[in-house]
Amino acid sequence: MIRYIRRAAACCLLLLVALLVNAARVQVLQADALDADPANRRTTLARYGQPRGDILVEGDAVTGSKDTGQPLRYERTYTDGPLYAPITGYASQVYGTTLVEAAEDPVLSGTSPLLKPLWGGLTRKRQRGGDAVTTIRAGVQRAAYRGLAGRRGAVAALEPGTGRILALVSSPSYDPGRLSGTGRAVKGAWAALNADPDQPMLDRAIRQTYPPGSAFKIVTAAAALDAGAVTDVDAPTTTPDPYVLPGTTTALPNEADGCGKASLAYAVVVSCNSVMAHLGVKVGLPGILEAVGRFGFNDTRLRIPSGVARSNFDRKMGPDQLALSSIGQFDTTATPLQMAMVAAAVANGGELKYPYLVERTTTARGTTVAQNGPRTYRQAMNPTTAAQLQRLMVDVVEKGTGTNAAIPGAKVGGKTGTAQNGVGNRGHPYAWFISWAQAADAGQPAVAVAVVVEDAEANRADISGGGDAAPIAKAVMEAALAE
Amino acid sequence: MTAPTAADVPPPVPRLAKRRGVELSLLVCAVLVSVYGYAGVGLAKSGAVPPDATRHGAGLGLLALLAHLAVRKRAPHADPLLLPIAVLLNGLGLVLIHRLDLETPHSGAAATQLVWSTIGVGLFTAVVLALRDHRVLQRYAYLSAASALALMAVPIPFPAVNGAKIWIRAGGLSFQPGEFAKILFAVFFAGYLAANRHALAYTGRRVWRLQLPTGRVLGPIVAIWLLSVGLLVLERDLGTSLLFFGLFVIMLYVATGRTGWIAVGLLLAAAGAAAVGSLEPHVHSRVQDWLHPFASIEAGQGPGQLAQSLFAFAAGGMLGTGLGAGHSILIGFAAKSDFILATAGEELGLAGLTAVFLLYALLVARGYHAALALSDPFGRLLAVGLASILALQVFVIAGGVTGLIPLTGMAMPFLAQGGSSVVTNWVIVALLIRVSDSARTPRPAVESDAITPVRTGSR
Numbered sequence: 022m023i024r025y026i027r028r029a030a031a032c033c034l035l036l037l038v039a040l041l042v043n044a045a046r047v048q049v050l051q052a053d054a055l056d057a058d059p060a061n062r063r064t065t066l067a068r069y070g071q072p073r074g075d076i077l078v079e080g081d082a083v084t085g086s087k088d089t090g091q092p093l094r095y096e097r098t099y100t101d102g103p104l105y106a107p108i109t110g111y112a113s114q115v116y117g118t119t120l121v122e123a124a125e126d127p128v129l130s131g132t133s134p135l136l137k138p139l140w141g142g143l144t145r146k147r148q149r150g151g152d153a154v155t156t157i158r159a160g161v162q163r164a165a166y167r168g169l170a171g172r173r174g175a176v177a178a179l180e181p182g183t184g185r186i187l188a189l190v191s192s193p194s195y196d197p198g199r200l201s202g203t204g205r206a207v208k209g210a211w212a213a214l215n216a217d218p219d220q221p222m223l224d225r226a227i228r229q230t231y232p233p234g235s236a237f238k239i240v241t242a243a244a245a246l247d248a249g250a251v252t253d254v255d256a257p258t259t260t261p262d263p264y265v266l267p268g269t270t271t272a273l274p275n276e277a278d279g280c281g282k283a284s285l286a287y288a289v290v291v292s293c294n295s296v297m298a299h300l301g302v303k304v305g306l307p308g309i310l311e312a313v314g315r316f317g318f319n320d321t322r323l324r325i326p327s328g329v330a331r332s333n334f335d336r337k338m339g340p341d342q343l344a345l346s347s348i349g350q351f352d353t354t355a356t357p358l359q360m361a362m363v364a365a366a367v368a369n370g371g372e373l374k375y376p377y378l379v380e381r382t383t384t385a386r387g388t389t390v391a392q393n394g395p396r397t398y399r400q401a402m403n404p405t406t407a408a409q410l411q412r413l414m415v416d417v418v419e420k421g422t423g424t425n426a427a428i429p430g431a432k433v434g435g436k437t438g439t440a441q442n443g444v445g446n447r448g449h450p451y452a453w454f455i456s457w458a459q460a461a462d463a464g465q466p467a468v469a470v471a472v473v474v475e476d477a478e479a480n481r482a483d484i485s486g487g488g489d490a491a492p493i494a495k496a497v498m499e500a501a502l503a504e
Numbered sequence: 505m506t507a508p509t510a511a512d513v514p515p516p517v518p519r520l521a522k523r524r525g526v527e528l529s530l531l532v533c534a535v536l537v538s539v540y541g542y543a544g545v546g547l548a549k550s551g552a553v554p555p556d557a558t559r560h561g562a563g564l565g566l567l568a569l570l571a572h573l574a575v576r577k578r579a580p581h582a583d584p585l586l587l588p589i590a591v592l593l594n595g596l597g598l599v600l601i602h603r604l605d606l607e608t609p610h611s612g613a614a615a616t617q618l619v620w621s622t623i624g625v626g627l628f629t630a631v632v633l634a635l636r637d638h639r640v641l642q643r644y645a646y647l648s649a650a651s652a653l654a655l656m657a658v659p660i661p662f663p664a665v666n667g668a669k670i671w672i673r674a675g676g677l678s679f680q681p682g683e684f685a686k687i688l689f690a691v692f693f694a695g696y697l698a699a700n701r702h703a704l705a706y707t708g709r710r711v712w713r714l715q716l717p718t719g720r721v722l723g724p725i726v727a728i729w730l731l732s733v734g735l736l737v738l739e740r741d742l743g744t745s746l747l748f749f750g751l752f753v754i755m756l757y758v759a760t761g762r763t764g765w766i767a768v769g770l771l772l773a774a775a776g777a778a779a780v781g782s783l784e785p786h787v788h789s790r791v792q793d794w795l796h797p798f799a800s801i802e803a804g805q806g807p808g809q810l811a812q813s814l815f816a817f818a819a820g821g822m823l824g825t826g827l828g829a830g831h832s833i834l835i836g837f838a839a840k841s842d843f844i845l846a847t848a849g850e851e852l853g854l855a856g857l858t859a860v861f862l863l864y865a866l867l868v869a870r871g872y873h874a875a876l877a878l879s880d881p882f883g884r885l886l887a888v889g890l891a892s893i894l895a896l897q898v899f900v901i902a903g904g905v906t907g908l909i910p911l912t913g914m915a916m917p918f919l920a921q922g923g924s925s926v927v928t929n930w931v932i933v934a935l936l937i938r939v940s941d942s943a944r945t946p947r948p949a950v951e952s953d954a955i956t957p958v959r960t961g962s963r
Contacts, residue, residue, distance in 0.1 A: 023876060026884065027876070029758050029872070030868075033868055037895075039908060041861060044817065044906055047817045047906055048821055048854040054818075055814055056815075058801070
C-alpha cells in the first residue's frame with residue numbers, strides 16, 4: 022500500500038504544481054495585458070485613489086483635490102476656474118482630461134516614471150501626483166480676462182525673449198470644476214456646456230483659428246523685406262489704387278485714403294490693402310510660404326504642451342487668391358497664439374522663441390523632474406527687417422490705427438486687423454490687435470500680445486481692431502509691464 | 505544493520521520526539537502573523553492600527569491555546585505542524601474577510617466567521633479529547649455512509665441559493681450539511697475498502713487487463729457513491745460531486761493498487777463532465793465562462809466574476825499591493841467565499857499566494873506522511889482520504905478562480921467565508937492529529953487490530 026500512497030501523494034503534488042504554474046502565468050505573464058484591459062477598473066480607481074498634483078500659477082495652486090469618500094475618491098477642484106480654464110482644461114472622472122491636465126497627466130496623476138525613485142521599478146506602488154508650474158502671470162491673465170469682459174474672443178500673451186506664455190484667455194469661459202466627479206450634476210453640466218451656442222469649453226486662444234485680417238500684413242511686410250521686394254520702407258511703391266486682383270476684374274478696396282503708390286511704411290500704418298496684396302503677389306507663393314512657415318503657419322505639431330490648432334496658409338493658390346491671402350483674407354486663418362508669435366518675432370529682433378506654458382514639473386515635494394526653457398523656434402526674419410517693422414508698428418500706435426493701445430512711458434508697437442467673416446461678409450467681422458510693449462528703461466520688449474474679439478452684439482461699423490481689441494491689449498501690456 | 509539479540513526487541517518504529525514545544529512556538533508565530541495582517545489592513549485602510557488588534561490576537565491565541573492543550577493532553581505525539589498551519593490559515597482567512605468587510609458596510613462576515621471558527625476549534629478539541637483511537641471509527645463505516653446521505657438530502661426542501669440547493673437556513677445562520685458529509689464518506693470508504701480491498705483487487709473476472717470485482721464486493725460502494733452523486737446533481741453542487749469522485753478514485757487506487765481504477769475514473773469523470781457540461785445550463789455557463797472569461801466584456805456587459813478574479817490576480821503581480829490596498833471587492837458577492845483567493849492573490853501577490861499554497865501542500869503532505877507511518881489499513885486509508893479532501897478542494901477552487909479549470913463553487917479550506925466549511929475543516933485536522941498521533945506513538949499498533957470487527961489485512 023505504501024507504494025500507492027506515495028503515488029497518490031505525487032499526484033497531489035502534481036496538482037499543486039499545476040496551480041503554481043497557472044498562478045505565475047496569470048500574475049506574471051498575463052499581468053500587464055490584464056492590467057491594461059479597459060474593463061479593468063483598477064487603473065481608474067488607482068488614478069482617483071489619491072489627490073491629483075496641482076497646476077501652479079506664480080507659486081499658487083489654481084487647482085485642488087477634494088476627498089469625496091466615493092470609490093473614485095478624489096475630485097478635482099479649481100480656484101478661479103473660468104479664469105484659468107483655457108490653461109488647466111478639466112480633469113473629469115467621466116469625461117477625461119484636456120489641456121495641461123491632459124498634457125501633464127502622467128505627472129499630475131502620479132504615473133510618470135520620472136516621479137519614481139531609483140528603486141521604484143521594483144514596486145508597483147503609485148507615486149504621489151506631482152505639480153505642473155506654469156509660466157502664466159496672474160496679473161496679465163486677469164487683465165486679459167477683465168478686458169474681454171465675457172465678450173466672445175481670446176487673448177494670448179508671450180514674453181518675446183523667451184517664449185514663456187504669460188496669459189491665455191478664452192471668453193466666455195466655464196468652471197472646469199463642474200465636470201469633476203461622477204454625479205448626475207456632472208452629466209448635466211456637460212450637456213449644458215456642449216449645447217451652449219457660445220461654446221464656453223472651446224479654448225479660443227489655441228484651438229480656434231480666425232481669419233487674421235490686416236494683422237497678417239506684418240507677416241507679408243516681413244516676407245517682402247526679407248525677399249528684397251521692398252528695399253526702402255519709405256520709398257513709394259508701384260501699386261495703383263484701386264488694385265485689381267491679378268487675372269480678375271475685381272478691384273481690391275482700401276478703407277484708408279492715400280494708398281495709391283503708397284510706401285510700405287504708410288501702408289502698414291494706415292493699413293492699405295492694395296499695397297500689401299500687391300507685395301504678396303510680387304514676392305510669389307514660394308517666398309510667402311517660406312516666410313509664413315518661419316512664423317509657425319501650417320505647423321501641425323506645435324505643442325505648448327497642449328496641442329495648438331494649425332494656423333493655415335494655403336499651399337496652392339492662384340495670384341488673385343495669394344493677393345487676398347496676403348492681407349489675411351481668403352483661406353488664411355490663425356490662432357490668437359500664432360498672431361502673438363508674429364508680434365513676438367518682430368519684438369525679439371526676428372528670432373521667434375518656441376512658446377511654452379509649463380515652466381517645469383515637480384514631485385509632490387517640489388523637486389524638479391522636468392524643465393522647459395527658452396528654445397528658438399525659427400529665425401522668422403532678418404534682424405534689420407525686424408528693426409524696420411518695430412518702427413512701423415510703433416508708428417501704428419503713435420499715429421496710425423492703433424492709438425488706443427498707447428501706454429505713456431513705454432514703447433508700444435501694434436497692428437490692427439478687422440477680418441471679414443461669414444458668407445458674403447454678412448457675419449460680424451473679427452477685431453484683431455497684435456502688439457508688443459517695452460518699458461522705457463528696459464533692454465527688450467516685455468510682452469507680445471494678440472487679442473481677437475468676435476463681438477456679435479456690436480454694430481458692424483463700430484468693429485475694428487483699434488476700437489475693440491486695442492484697449493484690451495493695452496490693459497494686458499500694462500499688467501505685463503508692471504513690476 | 506546488526507540483528508537484535510534480545511527477545512524483547514523494540515518494535516521497528518522510529519523514536520520520535522513529541523515536539524509539543526515546537527507546536528506551541530509555531531502557534532505563537534501563526535497568531536502573530538495573523539495579528540500583523542490585521543494591523544496591516546487597519547494601517548492601509550485608515551492609517552492606524554485597529555484598537556481591537558490586541559483583542560483579536562488574544563481571541564485567536566486563546567483558541568489556538570485551547571486546541572494545543574487538547575493535543576498536549578490526548579495526542580502528545582501528533583504531528584506538530586498540523587495545528588499551527590490550520591491556525592495560520594484560519595487567522596489569515598479572518599484577516600481577508602475582515603478586510604473585505606471594510607468595503608461592504610454593515611457586513612459582519614468576519615465576526616460570524618470568528619464564531620464559526622470558535623465552534624470549529626471547539627469541535628476539534630472535542631474530537632481530540634473524545635476519540636482515543638481512530639480505529640473506533642471503522643465500526644461505524646455504514647452508519648457514516650447513512651448519515652452522510654441523510655445530511656446531503658436535508659437541503660432538498662430548502663430553496664436554492666445562487667443556483668445550488670445545498671444550504672439550510674435557520675435563525676439567520678446558514679449551513680451546508682454536504683460539507684460535513686465528505687468526512688463521513690472518507691470514513692466509510694476507508695472502512696469499507698480496508699475490509700474489502702483484497703476482494704476488490706484479486707477476485708472476480710478478468711476483462712482484458714482489468715480485474716473486475718464481483719458485484720457483491722463492488723456493489724455497495726458503487727451504490728452509495730452513485731446515491732451521493734445523484735443527490736449532488738439534484739442539488740447542483742458540482743464542486744462537491746467532483747470532490748467525492750476524486751476522493752473515491754484515489755482511495756480505491758490506494759486500497760487496491762490497480763492503476764486501471766485511475767484510468768476508468770478519469771474516463772468516467774471526463775464523460776460525466778462532458779455530459780453535464782453540455783446538458784446542464786448552470787454548468788454549461790460555467791464552462792463557457794472558463795473558455796471565454798472576457799466574453800461578457802466584448803458583449804458590452806462588463807467583466808464577469810472570473811474576469812474580475814483574473815484582474816485581481818494580475819493586479820497583485822509578484823509582490824502584491826499589500827493588505828487592504830487592493831480592489832478585489834470588484835468581484836462582487838462571492839468575493840469573501842468562493843473567490844477569497846483572489847484577494848490573497850491581489851494583496852499578497854504571487855509570493856503570498858505561493859506561501860498559501862505551500863501551507864496547504866504541507867498540510868496534505870503531513871496527512872500522507874501519517875498514512876505512510878501508520879500500520880493499519882483503515883488508518884492509512886482514512887489519512888489518505890482526509891489529506892486528499894484538502895488537496896482536491898484546494899485544487900478545484902484555486903484552479904477555478906485562476907482560470908485553470910472551470911469554476912465550481914467550493915470553499916477554500918479555512919480561508920473562505922463559510923461556517924460549515926471551517927467547522928468541517930477543523931474536524932478534518934482533528935482527525936489528522938489523531939491519526940498522526942497513532943502514527944508517531946512509539947509502540948506497535950498492530951495488536952489492536954483485533955478490536956476491529958471487519959476483516960482486515962496488511963501488506
